[in-house]
Amino acid sequence: MTERTAVAALREFAGSARFAQALTLIAIGLAFSTHAIRSLVGWPGLLAALTALIALCGVSLVARWRAVEWYGILPLTILVFVGWCAASVIWSATPARSAAGVAYLVAFTVLGVYVALMRDTIQIVRAFGDVLRLLLSVSLVLEVLSGLLLDLPIVFLGIKGDLASLGPIQGLFGSRNLLGFVALIALLTFVIEWRTKSVLRGRAIASFILAAGCLVLSGSPTTWIALGAALVATLALYGLRRARPATRRNWQLALISTGVVAVVLGWAFRVQIIEALDARGEFDVRLDVWRELSRYLNTNPLQGWGFVGPWPDRIPYTWIEVATGRPHESALNAYMDAYFQVGVIGALLLVALVGVALVRAWLLASNRRSVVYAWPAMMLVVIAVTSFAESFALLEGGWMLLVVCAVKAARDMSWRDALAVGAR
Structure with a gap:
């Protein structure tokens, strides 16, 4: 493969819709996981991840420059x-x-x-739905682990392990109010997914129950x-x-x-x-x-x-x-x-x-x-x-x-x- 061919392949990959989709998912995930990331790798790790992500978004924007409508950006x-x-x-x-x-x-x-x-609006809804489904699922798993299986708080994540007493729980977000906020926007997002038939009915129902449960348990x-x-x-x-x-x-x-x-x-x-x-x-x-x-x-x-x-x-x-x-x-x-x-x-x-x-x-x-x-x-x-x-x-x-x-x-x-x- 010549150097020109390699550059063309790289440009095609950076300008692809799949690359933009991946960056969208990562961006949403990082934005709503900052507490967990800081707890694991500290501010330096979060800032490094944020800087790298913005650089990749810049590469994607340059590669898709002609496809973007810049008017009224x-x-x-x-x-x-x-x-x-x-x-x-x-x-x-x-x-x-x-x-x-x-x-x-x-x-x-x-x-x-x-x-x-x-991304267009329906793609953004799907991206938020996929990310929030994952974050709420991981939050609930950690709360079950802390509150029911181990009966010990997960201190570095701020999880107090109060699930046995039906909350309040914090999940990956560090506070019950932020978990409640995320659960609410997830709940509304899952409803839009269901109404637009973007996901299968069973998945939509399970997602709705997950978000509603986290909202209630957040207290x-x-x-x-x-x-x-x-x-x-x-x-x-x-x-x-x-x-x-x-x-x-x-x-x-x-x-x-x-x-x-x-x-x-x-x-x-x-x-x-x-x-x-x-x-x-x-x-x-x-x-x-x-x-x-x-x-x-x-x-x-x-x-x-x-x-x-x-x-x-x-x-x-x-x-x-x-x-x-x-x-x-x-x-x-x-x-x-x-x-x-x-x-x-x-x-x-x-x-x-x-x-x-x-x-x-x-x-x-x-x-x-x-x-x-x-x-x-x-x-x-x-x-x-x-x-x-x-x-x-x-x-x-x-x-x-x-x-x-x-x-x-x-x-x-x-x-x-x-x-x-x-x-x-």
Whole structure:
């Protein structure tokens, strides 16, 4: 084989759909397995794997350059938010840590953009389904091993071995809330797989039971609230997709009004809802963190303390941990986290990013015939609701999922198209 032939073969392999599919699976798996990878090989191993994966994605993009539609590649909301986070390095209280945090955010942004560019929506749903099936299965096996067979915690993974008492369990994800979040998006993904007949019926049923079991055993109150919101959104989409096009706009306006009323009522009866979900302890923890955050927000309300992503062991974050009496990796609220790290401007940019993406995805889901278009809308509903109690939307797999959904929604419907559809 000559050198030219070898180069041509390498280029053909790098530009193949199978290579892009493999990289998509690896990217999703890495993004949602960061806790397990760090536990096994530490930060150096995770960063090395992330760097190698981004390099391979770059090779794949170059090889498939002519096949990619580059117009409208990235929504303006993502560019502005990431740009503002990068600019915060200038005024950050910890500039070196902020630079590292921004680089980490950009890395998962690149992975999200790659997945959205290389695969169509049904392929992305299948990829997420395959990866999450594996991760939840491994999580459950480890919980059975720890809680039933050995009756010992797996300390380095953060598995406490509480399966015998029906949870809460953590699996590969290090916390019950993250496991609940992953189980919920997996549950919705498996439903879309079943509705699109992407997998056999038996596999779809088994996957649904697996995700539902992990969700219940996680014992995460925040996940139950997000599940309720997702179910309401699913019923609303079901009705909209069957409404006559002439009346669809009126139904959309009615849903918006109903949503506003639901939010107001939810806030008014928040105490009763928290007690009904037995989430008083969870809420008190978050309230303590947010109370301490407010003490330092007055110092830098407009621009924040500088983007860092996961909280480092440095001031002012250590001050908050000392005051609350426990370590924290985030503000337990993505919007509050953005407010604290990149100020009111950054928080508004994050709200705009999630909001614009959700509107686009919602209009697509309610107007396109294929049920697969409901997947980005459902994912964004879960992200938007969960972000009130967790910061997953700013971190690793949660951020990558947000980028994937935002990019797919923007490429399938620009803001001009969205306004045109909404005006019909």
